[in-house]
Amino acid sequence: MKASIVGATGYGGLELIRLLRHHPHLEIASLHTSSRFGRKIHEESPHLLHMEYTLEEIVPEEIAKKADIVFLATPSGVSAQLAPDFYKLGVKVIDLSGDLRLKNPGDYEKWYKHSPAPSEILEEAEYGLSEWNAHNIKSAKIVANPGCYPTATLLGLAPLYTEKWATGQDVIVDAKSGLSGAGKSPSAATHYSEINENFKIYKVHAHQHVPEIEQQLGLWNVDSQPISFSTHLVPMTRGIMATMYVKLRRHTSTQELIDLYKTVYENNPFVRVQPMNSFPCTKQVYGSNFCDIGIAFDERTNKATIVSVIDNLMKGAAGQAVQNANIIMGADETAGLLNIPLYP
Structure with a gap:
């Protein structure tokens, strides 16, 4: 093609x-x-x-x-x-x-x-969250590729929402991105002198990815309420880390949550679930189409902490776009994408 x-x-x-x-x-x-x-x-x-x-x-x-x-x-x-x-x-x-x-x-x-x-x-237009909409993407004439923050966030939240473990209320998403997420056009906010050795929040309560995330969460769980979503710029080129705090309907354990995520994503080669007491860093997905997810249960608050990392230019943009093209063609969705992340 x-x-x-x-x-x-x-x-x-x-x-x-x-x-x-x-x-x-x-x-x-x-x-x-x-x-x-x-x-x-x-x-x-x-x-x-x-x-x-x-x-x-x-x-x-x-x-x-x-x-x-x-x-x-x-x-x-x-x-x-x-x-x-x-x-x-x-x-x-x-x-x-x-x-x-x-x-x-x-x-x-x-x-x-x-x-x-x-x-x-x-x-x-079909929403192009590959792991969750492949059956519709396959016959699509137009695919709306997800944003970078929504990809990391939705892949992290999906098992809890689709399996109805999340209450859908008071969800907090604390997200950080490398500078390439702001695009190639230079600006004062991304100037070296402004961002080097600096760390700042931006678009407070005003990020354009909020309605995209809430739209999909609402499709998964009718009880879903508006989320608290914050975005930050960190002085690195690539990478997104989304840390999510989710109130659960039931008492559970970290191991049970890990088992849930592994079961849900067992046939999705680009989603890798971390073992117990292990959380991902952005470096481990650099230059790749992987989304790595770490999970912990807080018994004090009955909340799950989910950490999701992606490369914003790959799984958050071009990589997922090619994955969607593979699905449209009827090819293996990993075609051209199973490269090992760049490290160090």
Whole structure:
């Protein structure tokens, strides 16, 4: 299957190039950008010096002649305009932005401050949380790839919600991200002098991933209530750690929780559950499509503490997008993705 990447010079697009270059079933058909077309990809990204792809304009009709599937690695507000064109042209779409994730257009306008995609497109889009929606992704024409924070959070919470162990009330999610999650465009907040040896909270009660997480939790558990969600920037390039505190309906033990998670995820090769008294760090998933989860039960509070880590550019973006493409093609979902994490 041939694939085109729109937004090829951003971090998500560059990661897609890396993954598709040697993918057994996907071939790069073309690379597209909104402003730097005509240049070689290696002129924008010297680490791709051995690649001769020329960056092209974003013209859906021309892309449709080359590609069976298109990855939209574009900023918020762009995919909402492009996805309808590709849909009409019969090209399958995997969107890495937040434009197609929220089913309620009003929620999108409120949290993203852009005009939403047409209702037809929002209804058509399948949420691309691979481990939990593969049966719908398989036949999808449009996939809304989850955000990085939602991926780490939802994979961490899913067993407790789907198995009805969580009360759905007073859930706290304390999340930290490396700087690449903020995108490639420079800003004062991500300037070296501002973030080096620093650690700061941002978008307090205002992060756009809140409604995405709550939308999915509500589908899993009708008793689900709004969550408390905080996000922080840490001075590292890649990685997300989400620490979740969840009130349970019943008394349990750490071992019982670990057994639950291992049972739920036993057929999901990208989710790795830590053994007793072991918690994951971001370094152990660096450059990979794994989500590693550690669990503990607090007898004093009857709450579970769940720690979930991912690489935000891989499982949180390009890696999961390729996983979804594998599902669409009917290929093994691990195709091109079972690389060992980079360490140290």
